[in-house]
Structure formats: C-alpha cells, structure tokens
Ligand SMILES: [Ca+2]
C-alpha cells in the first residue's frame with residue numbers, strides 16, 4: 192500500500208473527528224496545507240475535547256521542506272505549555288528534505304537528533320512531551336514551525352496528535368506506541384478504521 196494511503200483514507204472518512212486506537216486518540220489537523228517560508232512562523236491547530244493528558248505523541252505525517260535544518264518545531268497546549276520537539280541552533284542543520292511519517296514519542300529509543308531527513312519512524316523529541324501530563328487537553332493545540340534561514344522553504348501538509356487520557360484517578364495508562372508506529376509506518380490506519388467502522 193502506498194505510504195500515504197492510510198492517512199488519506201483516514202482523513203477522507205473522518206475529517207477532524209477523533210479516532211480511538213488502543214486507548215490513544217488521534218486528532219488530525221484540518222487547517223493544512225500551510226506554507227513554511229523564510230524567517231516566518233507557521234501555526235497549525237488541532238482542537239481536542241476536555242480530557243486529562245496521560246501521554247501525548249506528535250505525528251508529522253507530511254512536511255515538505257528542502258533544507259530541514261532551517262526548521263524549529265514546537266507544540267503548544269491549550270494551557271500554553273510549549274515543548275520544543277525538533278531543531279538545532281548549531282550551524283545550518285541537516286540539509287536533507289522533508290519529514291514524512293515521523294512520530295515524536297518520549298518512549299522511543301532514538302533521539303530525533305540521531306536521525307536524518309525524512310525522519311520516517313518514531314523518535315524522542317528534543318524536549319520531553321511528558322511536560323503535558325496531567326493537563327486538561329481541552330482546546331486548541333498549536334504546532335509552531337519557525338524557518339530560521341534564507342533560501343529553502345516548504346509546506347506543512349498534515350500532522351496529528353495522539354493523546355492517551357489519564358485513567359480515572361490512576362497513573363498514565365499503558366502507551367500504545369508500537370501500534371501507532373506500525374500504523375504510521377505501514378499506512379494501515381485506514382484499513383483499521385474501515386474495519387472498525389464496518390465491523
Ligand atoms: Ca508517548
């Protein structure tokens with residue numbers, strides 16, 4: 192299956208509706224595509240209903256850019272907590288293109304800094320997403336992308352949040368990282384959704 196087919200199906204079927212997969216809920220951006228241009232900041236939001244955060248993963252499904260080292264990427268919660276997840280201030284950064292099916296997950300084995308464009312896979316963000324645990328997720332979450340260098344530009348095409356609610360009164364629930372990674376890597380999300388819908 193083509194690597195984007197799953198997400199395309201998922202978007203087609205559900206638009207901005209949340210989708211539950213193994214305890215984590217996926218919230219897909221609907222205000223994309225958006226341009227990424229030199230010395231500008233791109234903002235894209237996802238609306239999440241009220242729930243207490245047990246775990247957050249950020250999924251950048253498709254970001255096109257001809258010099259990824261230009262970019263600084265952060266995610267901001269409705270309460271204003273902001274976590275820097277991608278980028279370097281050292282030199283020009285990686286010259287490679289694009290970020291495709293990239294999952295930022297504290298539970299990943301490898302840091303994003305150890306990977307190269309297009310960063311397909313699951314990686315630890317620069318700073319931990321655990322900063323959001325315990326917050327009320329209700330409201331607008333904002334992906335913030337700053338292009339810090341002249342000459343190469345791009346476009347944010349799709350991204351999503353994978354939020355696992357904190358179980359009632361207990362600690363964080365088991366985290367469905369392997370499932371998320373597999374779905375993103377294989378493009379099976381659409382197939383799973385179809386099966387759930389018509390089961
Ligand atoms: Ca996680």
Ligand SMILES: [Ca+2]
Nearest residue numbers: 229261340343
């Ligand atoms: Ca640039």
